Amino acid sequence: MAIKTFPAKLVWHKMLSPKVKHLAFKREDGEKLNYIPGQFISVHFEHEDKPLRRSYSIATVDQTSDLIEFAISYVPNGPASELLMNLEVGQTLNFSGAYGRLILRDEPLQRLFLMATGTGVTPYRCMLPTLAQHLQANPALKIILILGVQYRQDALYADEFIDFAKKYPNFEFRTYFSRDELPGRLPHEYQGYAQHAFDALLMNPETDTVYLCGNPNMIDDAFNQLKENGFAIQQVRREKYVS
Numbered sequence: 001m002a003i004k005t006f007p008a009k010l011v012w013h014k015m016l017s018p019k020v021k022h023l024a025f026k027r028e029d030g031e032k033l034n035y036i037p038g039q040f041i042s043v044h045f046e047h048e049d050k051p052l053r054r055s056y057s058i059a060t061v062d063q064t065s066d067l068i069e070f071a072i073s074y075v076p077n078g079p080a081s082e083l084l085m086n087l088e089v090g091q092t093l094n095f096s097g098a099y100g101r102l103i104l105r106d107e108p109l110q111r112l113f114l115m116a117t118g119t120g121v122t123p124y125r126c127m128l129p130t131l132a133q134h135l136q137a138n139p140a141l142k143i144i145l146i147l148g149v150q151y152r153q154d155a156l157y158a159d160e161f162i163d164f165a166k167k168y169p170n171f172e173f174r175t176y177f178s179r180d181e182l183p184g185r186l187p188h189e190y191q192g193y194a195q196h197a198f199d200a201l202l203m204n205p206e207t208d209t210v211y212l213c214g215n216p217n218m219i220d221d222a223f224n225q226l227k228e229n230g231f232a233i234q235q236v237r238r239e240k241y242v243s
């Protein structure tokens with residue numbers, strides 16, 4: 001069955017870091033995108049006369065807005081990277097969606113770990129209003145967002161997560177830098193790979209639910225580590241960013 005696509009126009013964009021751009025699109029057909037925070041949309045385009053499709057996690061934090069926002073990390077010579085990085089305000093692309101199962105479920109939670117690398121943090125940005133509701137409804141809930149990047153400049157939306165942590169003391173934000181030497185380390189900053197957080201945080205299959213999003217290698221490493229520590233498959237939800 002043919003996929004139903006819809007046109008959407010680029011309304012604004014900004015660079016979040018030297019390699020990552022945040023884009024905001026508005027549907028041209030006047031309809032609102034139905035999505036659950038954590039899901040992704042696909043962009044459909046032609047490259048060298050072949051139809052291509054690439055997916056991007058929805059980053060929109062204001063769910064009352066009719067904008068579809070996402071962040072793209074530039075891959076040199078990648079067809080979607082070149083298209084999206086060079087797109088100008090007012091230009092239109094075709095999208096479909098929303099898709100995906102990296103969504104918050106209606107389930108009892110004690111400790112919720114949201115781990116990402118790079119742009120894999122965008123679904124968690126989209127979840128912030130829902131996370132706020134969970135934290136308000138359940139004072140015993142602890143949520144830990146762990147973001148793995150190479151350098152401090154790559155820590156996307158860090159200010160927003162820091163602000164959220166100030167507002168909700170049971171929300172902790174940690175950034176792990178695999179390359180930076182970290183002069184003047186801030187309280188939420190750590191050295192190493194994101195998966196290193198698991199040892200420090202004493203992961204416990206009795207109490208913890210884990211979401212993993214982004215680089216497939218990080219996800220496989222983290223998943224294997226969790227399995228070795230007694231986690232069942234259904235306690236670990238994954239979204240791998242593969243082409």
Ligand SMILES: Cc1cc2nc3c(=O)[nH]c(=O)nc-3n(C[C@H](O)[C@H](O)[C@H](O)COP(=O)(O)OP(=O)(O)OC[C@H]3O[C@@H](n4cnc5c(N)ncnc54)[C@H](O)[C@@H]3O)c2cc1C
Nearest residue numbers: 054055056057071072073075078079080081119241242243
């Ligand atoms: C469910 C889902 C959600 C996704 N969400 C996002 C998102 O929110 N933001 C985002 O930026 N991407 C996201 N991706 C990845 C995205 O769909 C594209 O794969 C990515 O933008 C590269 O597409 P491209 O056409 O530019 O390059 P491609 O033609 O796909 O890749 C060109 C070459 O670079 C390699 N490559 C691809 N990605 C990377 C990478 N990250 N690092 C190094 N080499 C790479 C490929 O193996 C290939 O050899 C998501 C993927 C999936 C499946």
